[in-house]
Amino acid sequence: MTDEPIARPPFESAGVAAAFATHPDLEVELLAEAPSTNAVATARAREGAAEGLLVVADHQSAGRGRLDRTWQTPPGVAVTFSLLLRPTVPPASWPWLPLLVGHNVAKALVSLGYDAAVKWPNDVLIGTRKVAGILVERVETPSGAAAVVGVGINVLTAAEELPVETATSLALARAEAGAPAAAPDRTRVLTAVVLAIREGFDAWQAGGEIATAGLRASYVRRCATVGADVRVELPGGGALTGRATDVDPDGRLVVETAGGVERVGAGDVIHVRPGG
Missing domain, CATH: 3.30.930.10 (Bira Bifunctional Protein; Domain 2)
Structure with missing residues (x-):
């Protein structure tokens, strides 16, 4: 080079x-x-x-x-x-x-x-x-x-x-x-x-x-997010942490958290970052 x-x-x-x-x-x-x-x-x-x-x-x-x-x-x-x-x-x-x-x-x-x-x-x-x-x-x-x-x-x-x-x-x-x-x-x-x-x-x-x-x-x-641990930052300062397991028929990200399964749409999210 x-x-x-x-x-x-x-x-x-x-x-x-x-x-x-x-x-x-x-x-x-x-x-x-x-x-x-x-x-x-x-x-x-x-x-x-x-x-x-x-x-x-x-x-x-x-x-x-x-x-x-x-x-x-x-x-x-x-x-x-x-x-x-x-x-x-x-x-x-x-x-x-x-x-x-x-x-x-x-x-x-x-x-x-x-x-x-x-x-x-x-x-x-x-x-x-x-x-x-x-x-x-x-x-x-x-x-x-x-x-x-x-x-x-x-x-x-x-x-x-x-x-x-x-x-x-x-x-x-x-x-x-x-x-x-x-x-x-x-x-x-x-x-x-x-x-x-x-x-x-x-x-x-x-x-x-x-x-x-x-x-x-x-x-x-082709989605690198599915199968990864994520932290989903929400408007107002809240966040979800868990594993992204799928994208549902409406295009929402499916996240398994300690409290259950959550589905989030692109318009409801500030950031999706790696989580642990």
């Missing part, structure tokens, strides 16, 4: 367009910089944009995560995008959408050679460190409810640029695994992840209850 810095070229519009040329159901809007791709996609949705709008920012300066946590990276190091979807599944099935996205982001990274898994509900890990964050927002539009799927993946981020010690990047994961020195290609990562989300979403939409059951089974297999 060499100490030379990894090059951080901007996305090339021609290269990104070519990557999605055979997918006419996706319309790409590539921005040099945006405070938040979710904010841009939300505005486009309210203006009537069709499903499949993909807003990609070469640099996102003020990204948001779940519970309004901020997410920022230096220019040229991350894959940040928002995909506009218009689900037709019953409202009761919507809570599965963030889990579906996390599952398919991890699946795409595995296809690229990374040992990725999901921390419930939808943080994507390599080992025990977070490499990708996801924020799915419901947006009311004149033509009905839409979902804006925001994804941020640390690709070329150096160790000193990470916001917390529990984060990592694809480049760091390659180096730690002793992989060849070639840097991960951001356009390749973007393409693999977006197509995995779109294909997973389309299959889920078309398959009804059977597809949701299959998604649940696949998600549980």
